[in-house]
Amino acid sequence: MTASDWSIDPASGAFSLTAQSPTAPEPGCTVAQTVVTTGTVVSPVCNAGPVSYITSHYADGSQAGPDAVNLASPVNIPPGESSTALGTWDTADGNTTQAEFQGNLFNAAQGEQFRGRVVNETSPFGGTDGCHSPGDPVAELTQITGGRWWVQNNNSYKTDYIGLSPSSAAYYQYYRAKKGLALPCIITVPQQMQINTSGTSSFLPYGSTNQGNTNSLQLTIDGTSVKSSRAGQSSSKAFRFQQ
Amino acid sequence: MKLSLTCLFASFVMAHVALSASITLTSDPADPRPLQNVAQQLENQCGWRITYEEGPISNEEDLQNNVPGFLKKSDPVSLSIATRKYLPFKFTFNELASPYDRAAEIKTIDALLQDYKESDNLPYFAVRHSGNDYSHIVQVLTKDENGNIIPFQPVLDTPITFPKETRQLDTVVKLILRQVAQERNVGITEGTLPTMLFRQVQVEIGANNESARSVLIKALDAAQLQRSADTRVMWQMNYDVLSKYYYFNAHIIAGSFKRWPATEAVPPAVQTPVPHPANAWFRQK
Numbered sequence: 001m002t003a004s005d006w007s008i009d010p011a012s013g014a015f016s017l018t019a020q021s022p023t024a025p026e027p028g029c030t031v032a033q034t035v036v037t038t039g040t041v042v043s044p045v046c047n048a049g050p051v052s053y054i055t056s057h058y059a060d061g062s063q064a065g066p067d068a069v070n071l072a073s074p075v076n077i078p079p080g081e082s083s084t085a086l087g088t089w090d091t092a093d094g095n096t097t098q099a100e101f102q103g104n105l106f107n108a109a110q111g112e113q114f115r116g117r118v119v120n121e122t123s124p125f126g127g128t129d130g131c132h133s134p135g136d137p138v139a140e141l142t143q144i145t146g147g148r149w150w151v152q153n154n155n156s157y158k159t160d161y162i163g164l165s166p167s168s169a170a171y172y173q174y175y176r177a178k179k180g181l182a183l184p185c186i187i188t189v190p191q192q193m194q195i196n197t198s199g200t201s202s203f204l205p206y207g208s209t210n211q212g213n214t215n216s217l218q219l220t221i222d223g224t225s226v227k228s229s230r231a232g233q234s235s236s237k238a239f240r241f242q243q
Numbered sequence: 244m245k246l247s248l249t250c251l252f253a254s255f256v257m258a259h260v261a262l263s264a265s266i267t268l269t270s271d272p273a274d275p276r277p278l279q280n281v282a283q284q285l286e287n288q289c290g291w292r293i294t295y296e297e298g299p300i301s302n303e304e305d306l307q308n309n310v311p312g313f314l315k316k317s318d319p320v321s322l323s324i325a326t327r328k329y330l331p332f333k334f335t336f337n338e339l340a341s342p343y344d345r346a347a348e349i350k351t352i353d354a355l356l357q358d359y360k361e362s363d364n365l366p367y368f369a370v371r372h373s374g375n376d377y378s379h380i381v382q383v384l385t386k387d388e389n390g391n392i393i394p395f396q397p398v399l400d401t402p403i404t405f406p407k408e409t410r411q412l413d414t415v416v417k418l419i420l421r422q423v424a425q426e427r428n429v430g431i432t433e434g435t436l437p438t439m440l441f442r443q444v445q446v447e448i449g450a451n452n453e454s455a456r457s458v459l460i461k462a463l464d465a466a467q468l469q470r471s472a473d474t475r476v477m478w479q480m481n482y483d484v485l486s487k488y489y490y491f492n493a494h495i496i497a498g499s500f501k502r503w504p505a506t507e508a509v510p511p512a513v514q515t516p517v518p519h520p521a522n523a524w525f526r527q528k
Contacts, residue, residue, distance in 0.1 A: 094417060094433055121439070123497070134273040135326040137481035138434040139492035146440030146474065146495050161442060167432035167490070175485060201471070 015039060032056035038066075075197045076112050077204055078105040080211030083231040090161055098163035099228035099235035103149070103193065104156045106211075114151045118196040120203050121147040121160075124214055127189035131172045131221055133181060138168045141219070144191050148200075162217055162228040170241040172221045184222040191215040191230075267335040275307075277332035278359050278368060279479060282380055285355070289339070290496055291348055291378065292475055297482040297489075298367070298382035298395040300327055305365055305386055306484060325484050332362050345376065352378045367395070374460055376475070382482075398489060399456040399480065401426045407449025413441035415448050415462045420491055423455045434490035437476060441493075444469055 017037040039052025053066035084102040105114050123143040132140045141164070149157035163169075164187075176183055193212040194203035205213045210231035220227040220236075227236035268284045270277035282293045300306060306325040334355050339347045349372050360366045367384040381397040403422040410418070417433070424431040446465035450458040463476045478493040 092413075095413075095438075098438065134271060135275040137483035137486075137488070137490035137492075139479055139481070139490075139494070141435045143494065143497065145436070145438040146443075146470070148439075148443060148470075161438055163438075165433040165436065167488075168434055171483075171486070171490075178485075 032064075033059050037069075075204075076108045076110075076114070077195060077197075077206045078108060078114055078212070080106045080207030080213075081193060082106070082211065083215065083233045084156075085228075085230065085233040085235045086158070087235055089163075089235070089237055094165055094167075095161065095163075097166045097169045097226050097237075097239055098161040099237075100158070101160040101162055101228075101230045101233065101235075102156050102158040103160065103212075105151060105195075106207075107155065113155045114195065115153050115155065117151045118200050118203075119149050119151060119157055120194045120196070121145075122192045122194055122203075122205075124190055124192040124205075127187065127217075129187045131176070131185035131187055131219075133176075133179070136171070136175070138164075138171050141187050142189060144189060144217070151195075160230060162219065162230055163226060164219055164221070166239070169221050169226050169239060173223060173239075173241040176221075177223065184220050186221075187219040189217040189219075191217050264338050265335050266338060267333055270332045272331045275326035275329045276481070277329050277362075277364055278355075278380060279481075281332060281334050281355065281359075282352075285352070286477065286496060289348070290475075291352070292376050292477045292496060293352060294377065294379045294478050294480075296379065296381045296397050296399055296480040298385050298397060299482055299487070300365075300385065300484050302386040302388060302390060304328075304390065327365060327484065329365070330363050332359060332364060334358050348376075349378065352380075356380065367392075373457075374464070377460060379456065397456075398423055398427050398429060398431070399454065399459065401455050402452045403450050403455050403458060404452050405450050407447060409445050409447045411442060412444045412446055412462060412466050413438075415446055416441060416459070416491075416493075419450075419455050419458055419462070430486075430488040431480075432488050432490060434479075434481065434492035436491075436493050437495050440466065440470070440474065440476070440495060 015038065019035045019037075021033050034057045036055045036057065037052060038055075052069050054069050055063055055065040055067075057063045082104045084104060086100040086102055088100045089096055090098045090100060103119065105119075107113055121144045127142040129140040129142055132138065147160055149160075151157050164172075172185060173183065176185060192205050192214045193207060194205045196202060197204050207213045210216060215231040216229070218227075218229040218234075220229075224238060224240050225236055226239045227234055229235075266288070268281045268288075270280040274280045276295075276297075279295045282295055285291055286293055305328050307328045308325060335358075336351050336354060339351065352370055352372070356368060356370045359368065367382045368380055369383045371379045371381060373379065381399075383395055383397065384392050385395040387393050401423045403419060403426070405418055405422065413436075416436075420431045420433075423429075444466040446462050446469075448458065448462050448465060459478070466476070467474045475496045476493050477496055478491060481490045481492065482488075483490060
């Protein structure tokens with residue numbers, strides 16, 4: 001039997017799939033003319049339902065079932081993402097040198113979106129901190145900082161805050177100059193984005209270079225400004241150490 | 244990924260061949276915090292949570308110049324470029340048996356401190372172990388202007404109090420640090436932090452005349468329970484001899500060494516805070 005496209009009610013997650021027997025039954029065989037499968041997709045990753053039902057309809061009008069079955073499809077993974085520099089900076093105390101970014105997931109090949117899923121950042125390998133020098137009280141920054149976001153209705157997630165603390169930026173501005181070290185200095189941290197495949201304990205990476213796997217995060221400290229970048233998208237602002 | 248497989252491989256070898264090899268960790272010769280440097284390497288190798296807290300350096304005898312282009316030690320100390328006086332440091336320990344053994348971890352870290360004190364570095368540190376997987380390297384001595392070595396009460400020993408309520412972890416950490424700064428009349432500011440974790444996790448924490456360190460542990464353990472057993476945060480409180488500020492740094496320990504169930508209760512560190520004497524180096528932020 002074959003079946004092609006079928007749809008899931010976006011509100012309830014319910015679906016109904018009817019398959020037709022492509023050939024007449026062979027003599028002596030009892031083959032269902034149609035098989036109807038109904039169920040509800042309720043999994044957080046939208047690829048499985050805990051219980052679905054199959055009902056087989058025969059030529060003589062009788063039917064078998066419904067029988068409970070478990071159905072699952074491969075988990076969809078976004079082909080990638082883009083980054084948007086929102087052009088805003090955090091206003092919270094102690095965080096004003098951290099720029100705000102948004103991630104935008106690409107739809108899957110069949111057009112599926114990923115709302116309700118969870119994305120997670122990880123460090124696939126260490127970064128390079130071109131601002132830190134031995135003895136600095138500000139620790140090296142070479143790894144991501146533990147972000148996790150829910151994907152929203154428009155397939156995006158936010159806010160990814162990227163930047164040093166104001167006191168760290170000020171330290172580098174003042175003391176690198178004092179020590180005769182170069183400014184601007186740049187910190188580069190690799191960010192591998194992953195999406196959940198089950199609950200919030202199992203994740204898979206998605207995308208390609210600067211489209212999720214792996215994004216380049218860059219923090220640039222100059223004598224009079226700070227700049228934050230995510231996958232090539234940047235925000236900068238005037239910032240100067242005040243003694 | 245910073246973690247090496249040394250400890251796991253060592254465990255396998257120990258379990259099956261009953262051999263024990265030694266590992267030597269050497270501090271970066273350019274790093275004026277050799278103890279922190281080696282402790283960090285232990286963390287990277289074994290996933291151990293070793294926090295590090297400095298105190299002030301109050302005597303110029305404990306300082307040296309450490310900037311390329313300047314002669315070290317023979318030049319008069321220029322405070323604008325000074326660092327702590329130090330020498331590179333090596334620590335050798337035996338590979339550990341499997342499975343994870345907290346007692347063996349403590350023994351190794353104690354040996355690290357002992358070896359460090361016997362090196363020619365500033366011997367001002369001690370180690371305290373608390374909770375299920377915390378070890379704290381803390382500066383407990385300093386040298387006064389007259390050259391006398393005197394006790395120093397670590398700043399995170401300071402008792403703090405605030406009402407229990409649900410707050411962002413970032414807010415809780417800053418609340419802790421500000422209370423300490425106020426109580427001790429010192430400058431404390433933020434260095435490198437796990438920004439997103441601190442922003443996204445909310446914890447219900449209060450403090451009733453408890454040491455700042457214990458409250459910090461409660462907050463981080465609550466965050467770990469919410470996220471995952473692997474979300475283990477450690478901190479480094481570095482005292483900057485130039486700005487005379489403490490910089491509070493923290494990061495998530497890399498890797499997935501699950502050494503203890505995240506649901507276990509973590510008893511607070513045993514500490515007896517004492518009033519801190521007035522110190523001209525300190526100033527309020």
